[in-house]
Amino acid sequence: MDIKDINIPILSKNIKEGETNKNIFESKGLLTINLISSPGSGKTTLLENIAPILNEQGFPCLVIEGDIATTRDAERINKKEIKCVQINTHGICHLESKMIRKAFEQLDMVNEKILFIENVGNLVCPAEFYLGEHEKIAILSVTEGEDKPEKYPLLFKESSCVLLTKVDLLPFLDLTEDIFISEIRKLNKKAPIFLMSKKDKSSYMEFIEWLIQKHLSIFGGER
């Protein structure tokens, strides 16, 4: 027998599971952020720095850490007294919606308002898997080079915000922030671009404000 013209998207199950996740997050008032970048661009460093500030501002966070192996990132986050659960994908290059749900169930949520998902370090595959997030954010560290957005265009095109990290290292690279911004702008005219460095804590504030505004725009309320 022929089962014809079915045209089922191969990733439809992941998308459906993602929608279920999103409903759960929304019912709990959680803004959910999917952080995607190459390995070592500074995802965990970002979370270590911004989560305590968000907490002080009345927007406590939860973190799901995705890694192929090891729990090193989760240990770093736990040290900051932020609730965190680690997913080990055992070789898989990305996170999927079902993994997120399982991990989320292990988190003891009380009054948190933002859930960060640190995806597996990879610029290609994670961009193909919706997790139920509100915002997909691309992170690019200056040491990776200004050509990366053009080489990995889908992520940069489809992200709602781009974080340029390690800008303290620009002088050592003979590069300027303008070069990075114009390269990102080639692919994405609209997404805000935030420049940051772990050496300057104030550089995180603009992004923190963006997150808070996102939360307020989705869930209402005042700060």
Added chain:
Amino acid sequence: MHEASIVQEIIDITTEQAKQNNAHKVLEVEITVGAGAMIETDLLSGAFDIMKNETMLEDATLKINKVNLKLHCLNCGKISESDRMVSMECPYCHSFETIIESGREMLINKIIAE
């Protein structure tokens, strides 16, 4: 490099569809893979041949129809096509203000079963 995840989905969806149609054996699965779906079709076929064992798809062949990535340039209005993942640059006017018309998709089109 997520071909194995894709193959698992193909096997799961096909098995479900076949069961719904009271079939017990799948002979062929026909899929469409866009050039912008970030999937290497040779690796997909390789993974399929290994992973289909001990499933209803054990004797099935995977037929892959590749479709081009279509970029629509907002600057000059032209549409360009490519059979591989390309940068988002319009080949005619070199603008990056382009949108992907199609070619990101990955679909199961047809199943032959008995």
